[in-house]
Structure formats: C-alpha cells, structure tokens
Amino acid sequence: MLMHGFFLAQAQLERERRIASVTSTVHRTADLVGAILAAHANDVRILAALMPVRNFAAGDDSARAGVIRIFSAFVEQKPVIAQLRYLDAAGWERVRVDGVDGKITVVPVDELQDKSDRYYFRNAIHLPPTEIYVSPVDLNVEHGVVDDPWNPMPRLARTIPGPDGRALGIVIVNIRADEMIREVDRGGRDGDGEIQWLNGDGYWLAGAPRDKLWGFMFGRDTTMAKIRPTAWARIFANRGDGVTVGTDDGVTYIHRSVTPAAVLSETGSDEGAAADWKFVGTIPAVGLADLWTPRHIGFAVAGLVLLAALSLAWSRSVVARHRAEAREAAAAQELIMVERLASLGGLVAGVAHELNTPIGNAVTVASTIGERIKDFRAEAEAGPLRRASLDAFLSDVGDGAALMLRGLDRTARLIQQFKQVAVDQTSQQRRRFRIADTVQDVLGTLGPQFKHTAIRIESEVGTDALLDSYPGPLGQVVMNLVNNARVHAFAPGAAGVIRIAARSTAGNRIEITVADDGAGMPEEVRRRAFEPFFTTRLGEGGSGLGLSIVHNIVAGVLGGSVDIASEPGTGTIFTVSIPCVAPAEPESGRIYNVGS
Known part of the structure; x- marks a missing residue:
C-alpha cells in the first residue's frame, strides 16, 4: 500500500514535469512559426509600397524591368521564397519570378497565366491595402498534380490601390513551409512529447506519420476529429491555450491556437484563409516503466528500505518520511526551474519576432537602394542629368538611409535589453x-x-x-x-x-x-x-x-x-x-x- 502511494505520487510529479516542459515547447514552436510568417509578411508590405511596383500597377509598362530586378533580388536573397508575382486586377500574372534550388527564373511574358479563378486571388483582391492576405498552408500543385517530393507553402498577398481606392492588382509571394515544419519537428525531438501542427479542420500538416499528413490534398479523411474525436472536440472548442486530457485515448494534449493573420499586424485579415492553426503537444499516460529510470531507482530503494524499517520500529518511519519530503521538494524545484527557463524561451521567441521586422526592413531597403543606384548610374551615363532626377535620387537614398538607421537602432536597443535580462535570468x-x-x-x-x-x-x-x-x-x-x-x-x-x-x-x-x-x-x-x-x-x-x-x-x-x-x-x-x-x-x- 505504501509503495503504491509512493509511485502514485511520483507519477503525478512526473506528469506535471512533462506538462511544464511540453507547454514550453508548444509555445516556443508556435511563436517561432509565427515569427517566420511575420517576417515574410513584412516583405510583401515593402514590395507593395515600392515606387517601381506601384508605377507598373498604374499602367507604366516601362517600370516592368525595374520590378523584375527588385523581385529577382528578393528571391535571390531569400531562398525560402518559391515564387514572387504581381497579378493585375483581372487576375493575370504580369511579372513572375521563380526560385528553385538556388536558380532564379524570370517567367517569359508568353508563359504567364490567368489566375483569376484561384482562391487566393479571389480572396486577396477585395482586401483593403492595409491588410495582408494569408492563404491556407497546402501542397504545391503543378498541372493538376501534387509535387513529389511534397512542396508545402502558404501564400501572402497585399493589394496595390489606385487613386480611387480600388485595387490595381496584388503582390503575392509563395513561401516554402519547410522552415516552419522543421521547427515543429525539432520541438518533438527535443522535448518530452510529440509536437504536431494541424489546420483548423484537424488535418495534420507536420508531426505525424506520412500516411496521416495532408489528407485533404489526397481526399483522405485522416483528421484528428476522425481518429481522436473527443480530444479534437475539446481542442477545437478552445481558441486559446490549454491542457486537455483526451478521454478517448488517455493522452494529455497541450495545445495552442494561432490565427495566422493575427501574428502579422493589428489590421491583418484572415478572410478566405484557413481557421486557426493548432499546435499540439502529446504526453502519454505515465506508467511504471516511465518511473523506472536511474533518477527514480533511488526513490524505489528508499521506499523498500522504509517498508523494511516499519517492520522494525515506527521511529524510523519518521526519518524515511522526511527523506521522501526532501525528494518531493527536489522534484518540485526541478519543475520550478523548467518554468523559469520556459519564460526565458518565450522571450527568445518574442524578441526573434520583433527583430525580424527592423532587420528585414534594413535588408530590403539596402537592396532597393542598390537597384536605385544602378538606375541612377545608367541615367547619368546616358546623357545630361536632369536636376529633378538628381533630387529624386537624393531623396530616395536619404529616406532609405533614415529608415535603415531607425530599424537598426531599434534592433540594437532590443538586443541590449534582452541581453541584460537573459544574463540576469540565467544566474x-x-x-x-x-x-x-x-x-x-x-x-x-x-x-x-x-x-x-x-x-x-x-x-x-x-x-x-x-x-x-x-x-x-x-x-x-x-x-x-x-x-x-x-x-x-x-x-x-x-x-x-x-x-x-x-x-x-x-x-x-x-x-x-x-x-x-x-x-x-x-x-x-x-x-x-x-x-x-x-x-x-x-x-x-x-x-x-x-x-x-x-x-x-x-x-x-x-x-x-x-x-x-x-x-x-x-x-x-x-x-x-x-x-x-x-x-x-x-x-x-x-x-x-x-x-x-
């Protein structure tokens, strides 16, 4: 009886430790995936605001070469971008740059396609220019067939408004989701439980066996709602964070819901996009085998010694009880340390998210200034330089340098603050x-x-x-x-x-x-x-x-x-x-x- 109670107490402590550890991993994974998405949303904002892109959207065909140079520079600098396009208000591709295995390809005009019937165009073209469209994450399809090997990606888009406020077209970027999936897989390898990524319909996007992944792309009903109905019902009903005990399989689920557009900006929109993403950590029930580890062997031996001591004298049981309390306190202290490190991990994800924007701005502005210098040099070599061209060049470079300085100053201050907090928190x-x-x-x-x-x-x-x-x-x-x-x-x-x-x-x-x-x-x-x-x-x-x-x-x-x-x-x-x-x-x- 005493040993039974001892192992029940140890099982509860082990369960609480795993819950704290997996909760930290789930939150860190969700924050990192959100930070990756936010960084690329910032690219779309900047691209849609660049003057050559806006001029091209307004009907200036001479700006097309500048748009191609800018798009190519972006794809070259960011291999995670699979495709960068400008679509006009009718849904036709006007510029398209592909990035495959490090090779940059500008698609010829006669190979550009009509995308007016694609869901992402229909949903994005009606959004106001302050909002970012986020598509569901799915597998890339070429000529009606899913790519093999799989090429998962979300799409981010923003409209370019005309003088009357109506959209002239959209800038749209296809992002390879490999980096997001690697963060999910890394969380499962490094933690105390599996980490899974599901869409709002309960289909697995990462963290599950291959035959369960991307079921909606192949007409398979391999959803958590089908396989783990009770757990999914509870997870789906909770749009926030939580701990759910799945009564249909005895597994504890740590889950966090993330609305893709909510991580982008205060004015982001998920109209037409998938419902909340679900990041789920799974913890199987703690059994005797889980407790029979080198760390717990001492506990078991101590319990046996205590049981033997009770047969000799009641007084020795008091000493054994104090030892058990000391062990429980040590386990509780371990949980407290996990919680403290979890809070630091959350700060890391948050700071990484914040750094993406100013650093991304600096990289983008530097690239744009480089292209602007090339254009200015070509104009100067072509003949007499007009005063208006010089003024415009100096204004663009000055504005870009000021933007870079503000962003990098913000980055330096944030790093200094986090550096001090991190040093203090770990000592x-x-x-x-x-x-x-x-x-x-x-x-x-x-x-x-x-x-x-x-x-x-x-x-x-x-x-x-x-x-x-x-x-x-x-x-x-x-x-x-x-x-x-x-x-x-x-x-x-x-x-x-x-x-x-x-x-x-x-x-x-x-x-x-x-x-x-x-x-x-x-x-x-x-x-x-x-x-x-x-x-x-x-x-x-x-x-x-x-x-x-x-x-x-x-x-x-x-x-x-x-x-x-x-x-x-x-x-x-x-x-x-x-x-x-x-x-x-x-x-x-x-x-x-x-x-x-």
Missing part, C-alpha cells in the same frame, strides 16, 4: 542596480507578447533608489506577475490595463506593485494563489507554478514579502516589498507552501 548574481533599469529591461522584452493583444502596460517608477540585490530573480518576479495578469485577469481578446509601479518606503525598502483591472479573484482562490501547482486555468494554459515561484524568490532570495489584494470584478493588486540590501545568504533552495 543569481548579486550586484548594484536601479529598480527603474530592471523594470524597463523586463518590459522591453515582454513587449512582443502583448503586441497583438488589447492589453496595455503602464509603468511608473517613482524612485531612483540604488539596490544591492539580485536583478535576475527580481526581474523574474516582475515578469511572472505581468504574465499572470495577462493569462488570468482578462478573457481572450479582452482589453485591459496592467500597471507597474515602484516607490521607496520606510526602513530602506522598495515597494513594487503590479495591478490589473481584470476579473479579480474570489477569496478561496486568493488564499491558495501561491500554492505550487494550484491554478484556475489548468485547461487553458496555466501550470500553477508562476506565483509559487514569485513567493519563493521574494521570501527566499530577496528577503521580502508579497501580498495580494483582490475581489471579483475589481481587478488584482500584487504588492512586493523588499529591502534595498538583500540578505547575505538567500534561501534560494527553499520551497514555500503558503496555502491555508
């Missing part, structure tokens, strides 16, 4: 710092996670106090409290405000508050908020570790206290009070359970 080095700098660095790296939400972050640091403490753990506290508000205080898509404030208080202390105007907590939830693994959102992305880590760090490392004030419907206020000079020896290994 507990003590140093002197100002609270305002730590708050600014953390908020700078958290920004990408809020970019496509209606939640606003405000900060007011009313002190210039210098701390002799641990900036990494303190940054983790602020990060966890802000993310807790993002996940728990607001319903998906709801607007709200998270306010961060800091001030000096009596006794050489600092008080930090993180307040939101969200849903608030009932009293029974408030009392248990800091308990490890307690969460009200287990089915929607919560792991139950974030606030436990906050209490551990504040009380054990920073030598302070943390309190909660909350009522349903009035929001929540977390108040952290810490000394300006941290204790000499932090109790960083201690696990706190403050539930009542």
Whole structure:
C-alpha cells in the first residue's frame, strides 16, 4: 500500500514535469512559426509600397524591368521564397519570378497565366491595402498534380490601390513551409512529447506519420476529429491555450491556437484563409516503466528500505518520511526551474519576432537602394542629368538611409535589453542596480507578447533608489506577475490595463506593485494563489507554478514579502516589498507552501 502511494505520487510529479516542459515547447514552436510568417509578411508590405511596383500597377509598362530586378533580388536573397508575382486586377500574372534550388527564373511574358479563378486571388483582391492576405498552408500543385517530393507553402498577398481606392492588382509571394515544419519537428525531438501542427479542420500538416499528413490534398479523411474525436472536440472548442486530457485515448494534449493573420499586424485579415492553426503537444499516460529510470531507482530503494524499517520500529518511519519530503521538494524545484527557463524561451521567441521586422526592413531597403543606384548610374551615363532626377535620387537614398538607421537602432536597443535580462535570468548574481533599469529591461522584452493583444502596460517608477540585490530573480518576479495578469485577469481578446509601479518606503525598502483591472479573484482562490501547482486555468494554459515561484524568490532570495489584494470584478493588486540590501545568504533552495 505504501509503495503504491509512493509511485502514485511520483507519477503525478512526473506528469506535471512533462506538462511544464511540453507547454514550453508548444509555445516556443508556435511563436517561432509565427515569427517566420511575420517576417515574410513584412516583405510583401515593402514590395507593395515600392515606387517601381506601384508605377507598373498604374499602367507604366516601362517600370516592368525595374520590378523584375527588385523581385529577382528578393528571391535571390531569400531562398525560402518559391515564387514572387504581381497579378493585375483581372487576375493575370504580369511579372513572375521563380526560385528553385538556388536558380532564379524570370517567367517569359508568353508563359504567364490567368489566375483569376484561384482562391487566393479571389480572396486577396477585395482586401483593403492595409491588410495582408494569408492563404491556407497546402501542397504545391503543378498541372493538376501534387509535387513529389511534397512542396508545402502558404501564400501572402497585399493589394496595390489606385487613386480611387480600388485595387490595381496584388503582390503575392509563395513561401516554402519547410522552415516552419522543421521547427515543429525539432520541438518533438527535443522535448518530452510529440509536437504536431494541424489546420483548423484537424488535418495534420507536420508531426505525424506520412500516411496521416495532408489528407485533404489526397481526399483522405485522416483528421484528428476522425481518429481522436473527443480530444479534437475539446481542442477545437478552445481558441486559446490549454491542457486537455483526451478521454478517448488517455493522452494529455497541450495545445495552442494561432490565427495566422493575427501574428502579422493589428489590421491583418484572415478572410478566405484557413481557421486557426493548432499546435499540439502529446504526453502519454505515465506508467511504471516511465518511473523506472536511474533518477527514480533511488526513490524505489528508499521506499523498500522504509517498508523494511516499519517492520522494525515506527521511529524510523519518521526519518524515511522526511527523506521522501526532501525528494518531493527536489522534484518540485526541478519543475520550478523548467518554468523559469520556459519564460526565458518565450522571450527568445518574442524578441526573434520583433527583430525580424527592423532587420528585414534594413535588408530590403539596402537592396532597393542598390537597384536605385544602378538606375541612377545608367541615367547619368546616358546623357545630361536632369536636376529633378538628381533630387529624386537624393531623396530616395536619404529616406532609405533614415529608415535603415531607425530599424537598426531599434534592433540594437532590443538586443541590449534582452541581453541584460537573459544574463540576469540565467544566474543569481548579486550586484548594484536601479529598480527603474530592471523594470524597463523586463518590459522591453515582454513587449512582443502583448503586441497583438488589447492589453496595455503602464509603468511608473517613482524612485531612483540604488539596490544591492539580485536583478535576475527580481526581474523574474516582475515578469511572472505581468504574465499572470495577462493569462488570468482578462478573457481572450479582452482589453485591459496592467500597471507597474515602484516607490521607496520606510526602513530602506522598495515597494513594487503590479495591478490589473481584470476579473479579480474570489477569496478561496486568493488564499491558495501561491500554492505550487494550484491554478484556475489548468485547461487553458496555466501550470500553477508562476506565483509559487514569485513567493519563493521574494521570501527566499530577496528577503521580502508579497501580498495580494483582490475581489471579483475589481481587478488584482500584487504588492512586493523588499529591502534595498538583500540578505547575505538567500534561501534560494527553499520551497514555500503558503496555502491555508
């Protein structure tokens, strides 16, 4: 009986560890796939705004050569682009550049095709010029036959408006999805469970056996809805994040829904595109074989020794019980470390997403300036140079250089902020710092996670106090409290405000508050908020570790206290009070359970 209880406890700890690990992997994979898509959406925006492209769309056939040079430069610099086209308002290809195995091919005029009946043209041509069209991800088809080997790709498009606001045509880019699929496969290889990518209809796009992939392209009903109906019903019903126990197969599913257009811009549209993508991690039930590892053999031996000791004397059972508690605390500490690294992994994905835009702008502008210089040199060599041409050239180059400087300056600042946060997060080095700098660095790296939400972050640091403490753990506290508000205080898509404030208080202390105007907590939830693994959102992305880590760090490392004030419907206020000079020896290994 005792051994049975022991293994049940170990199985629960192992399950929680796997849930934390796979949740991190699912979120990181979804963020990276979204970042790849966003980078290429930025290419489409820039291409549609370039003057030669706009002139060609307006009917200036002399601009066609310039459009071909620009398109060819893009495809050459970005091998992931399979095809780059301009289609007129009637759906005819006017310029098409293909990239296959590093070879750039400009399709001759007499081989350009009518695409007016293709779904992507019909859906994209009616969108306003502020929006990006995102097609479903499917396999490329040539002459009615699916390419073999498979060539999966989404298509991104943007309209070019005329003087009356109606579309003159569209710029459309076909993106090879190989890099996205590699991120999904890498997540499955490196984590504690398989990672799968499904479309909104439940068809597998990656992370499944070949005979289950791309069923809709071959008329096969190989969907999760057909094969795992109960699990799919629960996953499909949840448009956010979550943990679902599939009662039809006993597997735990960690899932995240991503609307493709939502990762592109605040004004993006998924009209005509597939429904949300589903990134799903699978965790089989934990059995005895999973526990019989070198790490757990010691646990089993200790349990047998305990059982033998009980037959000799009850007093020895007390010692064994304390040892079991120590082992459980060590396992819990391991889970906490997984959660801390998961938050850093989320920052990496967010920062990578943010860097794509300014770096992509810089590359694109540099390429465009190079083409502009070629055109200007040819004009100068052809004869007398007009003043208007010189002014236009200087204006274009000046605007391009200014755009590059702004983008690269933004990149440098973001990298510096993330570098400081990353160094602090992966260590507990003590140093002197100002609270305002730590708050600014953390908020700078958290920004990408809020970019496509209606939640606003405000900060007011009313002190210039210098701390002799641990900036990494303190940054983790602020990060966890802000993310807790993002996940728990607001319903998906709801607007709200998270306010961060800091001030000096009596006794050489600092008080930090993180307040939101969200849903608030009932009293029974408030009392248990800091308990490890307690969460009200287990089915929607919560792991139950974030606030436990906050209490551990504040009380054990920073030598302070943390309190909660909350009522349903009035929001929540977390108040952290810490000394300006941290204790000499932090109790960083201690696990706190403050539930009542």
